[in-house]
Amino acid sequence: GQQLNQSPQSMFIQEGEDVSMNCTSSSIFNTWLWYKQDPGEGPVLLIALYKAGELTSNGRLTAQFGITRKDSFLNISASIPSDVGIYFCAGQYAGNMLTFGGGTRLMVKP
Amino acid sequence: DAGVIQSPRHEVTEMGQEVTLRCKPISGHNSLFWYRQTMMRGLELLIYFNNNVPIDDSGMPEDRFSAKMPNASFSTLKIQPSEPRDSAVYFCASSSKQGGGAYGYTFGSGTRLTVV
Numbered sequence: 001g002q003q004l005n006q007s008p009q010s011m012f013i014q015e016g017e018d019v020s021m022n023c024t025s026s027s028i029f030n031t032w033l034w035y036k037q038d039p040g041e042g043p044v045l046l047i048a049l050y051k052a053g054e055l056t057s058n059g060r061l062t063a064q065f066g067i068t069r070k071d072s073f074l075n076i077s078a079s080i081p082s083d084v085g086i087y088f089c090a091g092q093y094a095g096n097m098l099t100f101g102g103g104t105r106l107m108v109k110p
Numbered sequence: 111d112a113g114v115i116q117s118p119r120h121e122v123t124e125m126g127q128e129v130t131l132r133c134k135p136i137s138g139h140n141s142l143f144w145y146r147q148t149m150m151r152g153l154e155l156l157i158y159f160n161n162n163v164p165i166d167d168s169g170m171p172e173d174r175f176s177a178k179m180p181n182a183s184f185s186t187l188k189i190q191p192s193e194p195r196d197s198a199v200y201f202c203a204s205s206s207k208q209g210g211g212a213y214g215y216t217f218g219s220g221t222r223l224t225v226v
Binding site: 033092103 | 114152153155158201203213215216217218220
């Protein structure tokens with residue numbers, strides 16, 4: 001079945017720094033989604049990408065759908081303490097189930 | 111919309127006891143998913159339903175786990191008997207389509223289960 005490799009597994013950064021994380025797949029997807037899970041809560045959708053090469057922003061967050069359709073990137077600019085949490089990528093192909101990555105745990109030092 | 115509602119938020123039980131987790135999906139969503147999250151294994155899909163019918167339960171760890179969806183607005187995940195290794199956060203999610211449609215899955219806030 002499809003597998004998503006998400007990296008890094010964890011990051012510990014200083015407030016104000018930019019953050020980059022990515023997901024790669026062994027097969028193609030039609031849709032890439034990025035979720036954030038706050039401590040003690042369920043994952044919440046941040047950004048959805050529907051076309052290869054698409055670049056989408058949501059405030060300080062920017063995500064890209066790789067042109068090969070096998071990868072996606074999420075960048076966070078000027079991190080703040082409330083960015084702490086676990087970020088998940090998810091891919092979907094042709095109406096099939098979402099496949100989730102293993103998550104990137106982000107910690108921000110004030 | 112109140113989102114996906116799960117209860118209880120926290121459950122502490124003794125080994126061997128029966129545990130029932132509850133989920134109310136978003137009205138109009140016809141796909142419902144149960145996930146388990148642990149530090150070691152991340153998010154694991156346990157079972158999902160389309161139009162109240164279980165489609166794939168291959169993720170259910172063993173016979174001690176069972177799930178039902180008697181109607182479009184309610185689902186339960188039951189563990190009987192519970193064991194300490196079942197301790198985890200259990201999430202319910204719903205969507206308008208199996209593949210999530212344009213907005214993916216909407217997750218509840220989870221039930222943190224501790225079996226002592």
